[in-house]
Amino acid sequence: AVWHGRELYEKTPPDERGRRLHRAGERGPLEPWRLLAQNFVAAGPGAVFLVTTLEPPAVLLALSPDTGAHAGQILKAVVEGLGGRGGGNAQLAQASLPDAVRAAEAARQILDRLG
Numbered sequence: 001a002v003w004h005g006r007e008l009y010e011k012t013p014p015d016e017r018g019r020r021l022h023r024a025g026e027r028g029p030l031e032p033w034r035l036l037a038q039n040f041v042a043a044g045p046g047a048v049f050l051v052t053t054l055e056p057p058a059v060l061l062a063l064s065p066d067t068g069a070h071a072g073q074i075l076k077a078v079v080e081g082l083g084g085r086g087g088g089n090a091q092l093a094q095a096s097l098p099d100a101v102r103a104a105e106a107a108r109q110i111l112d113r114l115g
Contacts, residue, residue: 083097
């Protein structure tokens with residue numbers, strides 16, 4: 001996962017702000033994504049890693065420190081408004097939601113908050 005996270009970071013082109021966003025929608029639990037997300041954001045500046053899962057409905061957000069954003073605060077604020085539960089620290093957060101529609105909406109709102 002360490003090598004794969006770095007490789008994924010390098011293959012993800014930066015946007016106009018220099019941010020590298022990896023977004024995925026998957027089935028299955030979040031747990032296999034945690035290590036990949038941590039290594040993606042550790043690989044370099046401007047890293048944003050966002051995964052939504054449908055079964056069970058959940059969201060994982062990881063941010064590199066230089067983004068200036070707090071993953072736990074952003075995720076918690078978004079999912080509480082959608083009937084979910086979650087939180088985390090500045091670099092990594094995860095949440096569960098009542099259904100897949102709200103997980104997808106959470107991802108949209110997270111990206112809006114990140115700009």
